[in-house]
Amino acid sequence: MALLNLGDDPWLLEHESCEKLQRDIMEQLSQRQTTKSSEKFASLSANIRLRLKQYNNEVTELRRKLNEADVSRSITYDEKERRNRQVELLMSKYIQMQKLFEENSRNYNRDRTQLMGTSVWGSQDDELIGQGRSQETVSDIRNDQHKMLENQERGLENLSNIIARQKNIAEAIHSEVDLHND
Numbered sequence: 001m002a003l004l005n006l007g008d009d010p011w012l013l014e015h016e017s018c019e020k021l022q023r024d025i026m027e028q029l030s031q032r033q034t035t036k037s038s039e040k041f042a043s044l045s046a047n048i049r050l051r052l053k054q055y056n057n058e059v060t061e062l063r064r065k066l067n068e069a070d071v072s073r074s075i076t077y078d079e080k081e082r083r084n085r086q087v088e089l090l091m092s093k094y095i096q097m098q099k100l101f102e103e104n105s106r107n108y109n110r111d112r113t114q115l116m117g118t119s120v121w122g123s124q125d126d127e128l129i130g131q132g133r134s135q136e137t138v139s140d141i142r143n144d145q146h147k148m149l150e151n152q153e154r155g156l157e158n159l160s161n162i163i164a165r166q167k168n169i170a171e172a173i174h175s176e177v178d179l180h181n182d
Contacts, residue, residue, distance in 0.1 A: 011065055015086060018058050022093050025051050029097065033104055048101055052094070059090045 025048060032044040066083050069075045075083070 011062065011069065011083070014058065014062055014065070015083075015090075018055065018062060018090055021051065021055050021058065022090070022097070025055060025097055029100055029104065045101075045105065052097060052101065055097075056094055059087060059094060062090070063087050 028044055028048050028051070032041060032048065035041050035044065066080065066087060070080050
């Protein structure tokens with residue numbers, strides 16, 4: 001079997017570019033899963049969202065060019081089928097990456113909610129707040145506010161403990177680096 005020179009076909013080069021973009025997105029998704037910083041998470045999320053849109057546009061363009069090549073009969077039927085399978089594989093990878101992105105976002109929001117001890121905005125609890133308020137007395141409302149403040153205090157205390165642990169870790173790393181430098 002002879003080796004083919006594939007450098008002349010722009011479709012194959014664009015397909016290779018899509019695969020490289022897919023690998024880059026997957027790498028960023030894995031970085032995003034391990035990050036704990038809100039700022040870095042948001043930055044990676046925005047970049048991934050942009051690149052997913054770019055990836056989807058490039059795969060759509062590949063499919064369009066494949067259809068044009070089929071209409072002009074510039075490729076064989078077998079080659080068209082092979083390329084069609086490649087495009088379908090790229091689309092299934094897009095769907096998998098999109099699901100992974102959304103799942104990671106839900107997990108991050110859930111962890112953040114648990115840390116702060118509050119519910120996510122727009123949740124079912126928020127819808128129930130206005131219902132049945134007219135029968136409550138001022139003391140009931142004050143008790144509810146007091147409970148909410150206690151929950152916030154517990155969340156802030158947890159956050160304070162986490163920050164203190166991170167500070168201790170940073171100080172330990174700093175002293176270790178100083179020791180190595182000496």
